[in-house]
Amino acid sequence: MNFIECRALRFAYGEESGEVLHGVDLDIRKGEFIALLGHNGCGKSTMAKLFNGMLVPTAGTVLVDGIDTAVEETQLDVRRRVGLVQQNPDNQLVAGIVEEDVAFGPENLGVPPAEIRRRVDAALKAVNMYEYREHAPHKLSGGQKQRIAIAGVIAMETECIVLDEPTAMLDPRGRQEVMDTITYLNREKGITIVLITHYMDEAVRADRVVVMDDGQVLLDGDPRTVFAQVELLKRHHLDVPQATELVYRLNAAGCSIAGTPLNEDECVAAIEAYIRKNHLPVTGRNAGNAV
Amino acid sequence: MISDITMGQFFPGKSVIHRLDPRVKLCLTVYFIVLIFCAQNFVTMAATIFMCLLGIALSRVPLKLYLKSLKPILFIVVFTGVLNLFYGTGEPLVQLGFITITRNGILNSIMIAVRIVVLILISSILTFTTSPTQLTDAIERLLKPLALLHVPVHEFAMMMTIALRFVPTLLEETEKIMAAQKARGADMESGGLVQRIQALIPVLIPLFVSAFRRAFDLATAMESRCYHGGAGRTKMKVLKFGRVDFVSLAICAAFLAAFIALNILIPPAVVR
Numbered sequence: 001m002n003f004i005e006c007r008a009l010r011f012a013y014g015e016e017s018g019e020v021l022h023g024v025d026l027d028i029r030k031g032e033f034i035a036l037l038g039h040n041g042c043g044k045s046t047m048a049k050l051f052n053g054m055l056v057p058t059a060g061t062v063l064v065d066g067i068d069t070a071v072e073e074t075q076l077d078v079r080r081r082v083g084l085v086q087q088n089p090d091n092q093l094v095a096g097i098v099e100e101d102v103a104f105g106p107e108n109l110g111v112p113p114a115e116i117r118r119r120v121d122a123a124l125k126a127v128n129m130y131e132y133r134e135h136a137p138h139k140l141s142g143g144q145k146q147r148i149a150i151a152g153v154i155a156m157e158t159e160c161i162v163l164d165e166p167t168a169m170l171d172p173r174g175r176q177e178v179m180d181t182i183t184y185l186n187r188e189k190g191i192t193i194v195l196i197t198h199y200m201d202e203a204v205r206a207d208r209v210v211v212m213d214d215g216q217v218l219l220d221g222d223p224r225t226v227f228a229q230v231e232l233l234k235r236h237h238l239d240v241p242q243a244t245e246l247v248y249r250l251n252a253a254g255c256s257i258a259g260t261p262l263n264e265d266e267c268v269a270a271i272e273a274y275i276r277k278n279h280l281p282v283t284g285r286n287a288g289n290a291v
Numbered sequence: 292m293i294s295d296i297t298m299g300q301f302f303p304g305k306s307v308i309h310r311l312d313p314r315v316k317l318c319l320t321v322y323f324i325v326l327i328f329c330a331q332n333f334v335t336m337a338a339t340i341f342m343c344l345l346g347i348a349l350s351r352v353p354l355k356l357y358l359k360s361l362k363p364i365l366f367i368v369v370f371t372g373v374l375n376l377f378y379g380t381g382e383p384l385v386q387l388g389f390i391t392i393t394r395n396g397i398l399n400s401i402m403i404a405v406r407i408v409v410l411i412l413i414s415s416i417l418t419f420t421t422s423p424t425q426l427t428d429a430i431e432r433l434l435k436p437l438a439l440l441h442v443p444v445h446e447f448a449m450m451m452t453i454a455l456r457f458v459p460t461l462l463e464e465t466e467k468i469m470a471a472q473k474a475r476g477a478d479m480e481s482g483g484l485v486q487r488i489q490a491l492i493p494v495l496i497p498l499f500v501s502a503f504r505r506a507f508d509l510a511t512a513m514e515s516r517c518y519h520g521g522a523g524r525t526k527m528k529v530l531k532f533g534r535v536d537f538v539s540l541a542i543c544a545a546f547l548a549a550f551i552a553l554n555i556l557i558p559p560a561v562v563r
Contacts, residue, residue, distance in 0.1 A: 045372055049511070049545070052515055054511055054514060076517050076519065078512070079515055079516070079517050080517055083516070084314060084511070084512070084515040085516065086508055086511065086512060088297055088505075088508055090460050090505070091504075091505045091508035091509050091512065092508060092509065092511075092512035093453070093512075094453060094456060094512070094513060095424065095452060096423060096424055096452065096455050096456045097422075097424055099421075099527070100424060102529065103514055103515075103526075103527035104518070105516040106525075106527070107515040107524055107525050107526055107527060108516060108518045108519065108524055109517055110524060110525050111525060112524060113524060113525060113527055113528070113529050116525065116526075116527040120527060136459070137456070138456075138459040138463070149512075152516060153516070155515065158519065183543060198315060214474070257553065284370075284513045
């Protein structure tokens with residue numbers, strides 16, 4: 001079942017500023033974990049705001065759970081289904097205390113106090129921040145703040161979370177925390193995730209990767225199929241995961257390593273298989289460990 | 292760290308005063324400030340001071356903090372005290388050229404000084420024992436009737452909440468920008484007043500630009516989380532009157548009766 005449906009979606013910020021999206025068709029199914037890739041200015045952040053009706057298409061439609069996002073009267077219904085987490089963790093927390101910030105969404109929806117309490121506690125536990133509920137957000141790390149922002153969205157019991165480069169301003173540890181939280185919410189709670197990112201290593205954790213270029217969908221498929229097209233991606237100035245890149249370059253230099261490894265382990269296995277197959281001598285200090 | 296001023300002067304605790312409903316606390320603070328300025332004679336004055344000291348004792352906040360809160364206003368206390376000294380009426384006690392000091396003048400200046408000190412102490416009890424969020428909440432609830440007159444009470448409370456939330460963030464940013472400008476050779480510590488103010492411009496402009504960007508992001512975040520004004524909004528933490536609140540209100544009501552009676556019966560200390 002399609003949860004979000006974009007049909008011939010066009011968008012321009014103003015009359016003279018030119019079109020950002022030129023007819024995008026995209027279906028997002030319920031429970032999917034989808035990564036939206038593309039370089040700066042390709043329209044992926046615009047997509048994020050179109051998904052929850054913060055922006056309204058210039059032409060074409062966006063349907064969320066069957067509701068047209070362009071209809072003013074039902075916009076609250078769209079936003080309670082699709083939550084948005086932005087890049088800067090500092091700029092999206094409203095209240096001076098963690099639990100009150102998480103309560104902000106349900107309070108806006110007019111949920112009774114006891115039920116808000118229950119949802120806030122559940123949301124904070126889901127992002128593993130329950131013990132920080134009485135802290136002030138500005139004393140937390142970037143990764144923790146971003147998890148609070150995610151908790152604020154799931155406290156509204158949204159079915160889908162759109163994350164617009166949630167890890168761009170975080171250190172590697174914070175990035176890991178946020179990615180683990182997202183993966184957990186998708187796998188265990190069945191929440192649909194739309195992750196907008198330019199880190200390829202994050203994109204490989206998704207079920208499906210959509211690559212955007214110049215306001216259009218360039219590639220759409222599971223990570224392995226998409227990243228196998230290294231040359232096409234490179235032509236559009238896009239990266240591939242490091243492991244994929246390494247194997248691609250080795251092959252370009254004359255090797256013939258099979259498959260498209262997406263992470264370190266797969267890369268090691270692929271190279272090992274290649275070495276075994278061709279009976280190459282293994283030399284070097286760490287040769288034994290690496291293989 | 293400058294970002295420490297942000298939590299106001301809130302001193303977390305579990306004392307009776309901490310547990311009081313913030314609305315009650317806010318009202319009682321105003322109530323005692325009015326009383327200390329209405330006290331006409333030494334008896335009612337002493338009684339009000341006693342209530343203030345009782346509040347301080349019950350708050351379980353270290354006395355040192357209260358004394359510290361008095362420090363910045365010491366000059367004002369002395370200044371108004373001395374000024375009032377010369378404006379007494381009646382029989383002069385001392386006459387030095389154009390300066391006349393009367394008994395009334397001395398009493399008046401003492402009373403003014405005591406009143407200011409008590410005023411600060413009473414408001415300190417409030418700020419030490421109430422978190423900024425509780426305070427905003429209390430103000431919103433208390434002013435709610437004004438919403439009938441189309442006063443945007445909820446909007447004011449929301450603005451206060453957001454301002455309190457962003458003070459530390461913006462302070463942190465100011466520090467960062469100042470460090471960045473210093474690293475580029477900006478000189479902020481020397482020169483006269485005009486030069487120093489000019490040196491602040493390269494700090495203020497980036498700060499403003501970023502504040503607007505933050506505001507834009509925050510508006511998106513709030514709207515994304517279904518914010519649509521105060522209508523139909525609920526609250527997670529509902530303020531509820533407890534036994535402590537009723538008891539303290541009863542005590543203060545009884546005190547008011549006694550205060551009015553004594554204020555009328557005993558002649559004022561300062562004859563005008």
